[in-house]
Amino acid sequence: MDGGTVLFDEIGELPPLAQSMLLRFLQSGEGRAGGATGSTRVDVRVIAATHRDLEAAVEEGAFREDFYYRLWGAVLEVPALRARREDIPLLVEHFRREWNREDQLAVEGFTERHWRSSRPTPGRGTCASWSGSCTGPWPSGVEGRCSRRM
Numbered sequence: 016m017d018g019g020t021v022l023f024d025e026i027g028e029l030p031p032l033a034q035s036m037l038l039r040f041l042q043s044g045e046g047r048a049g050g051a052t053g054s055t056r057v058d059v060r061v062i063a064a065t066h067r068d069l070e071a072a073v074e075e076g077a078f079r080e081d082f083y084y085r086l087w088g089a090v091l092e093v094p095a096l097r098a099r100r101e102d103i104p105l106l107v108e109h110f111r112r113e114w115n116r117e118d119q120l121a122v123e124g125f126t127e128r129h130w131r132s133s134r135p136t137p138g139r140g141t142c143a144s145w146s147g148s149c150t151g152p153w154p155s156g157v158e159g160r161c162s163r164r165m
Contacts, residue, residue, distance in 0.1 A: 027067030034079045
């Protein structure tokens with residue numbers, strides 16, 4: 016397999032044995048599918064994601080240092096959405112356009128009244144993932160669209 020992309024989500028949660036297996040894969044460019052008798056050479060792009068501070072995990076001994084440096088090529092830190100609330104209208108607009116195009120809809124947008132009523136309040140829920148599941152105080156219609164996307 017050549018030219019694909021492999022995403023390792025929550026790489027910081029991997030136990031040491033799995034870290035060593037993936038390290039071997041990254042170093043050699045070879046892997047073996049479950050049940051296969053031989054290994055296959057692959058040339059893929061690797062993207063690893065985590066919410067953990069991997070440098071701290073390395074210092075604590077919870078994450079292999081050699082694996083960390085093998086993964087570490089370019090680091091893109093994206094703060095949680097709760098830390099950048101000004102992005103919410105941009106994301107809503109992006110998904111409105113995308114879903115309009117995909118589903119041949121004609122949703123024009125949200126009124127100021129929707130935005131005022133959609134401000135999260137403590138204990139009322141949040142949007143876990145704009146393209147995944149939503150709960151909580153978001154503009155009418157967004158909740159249904161998000162939960163339908165699961």
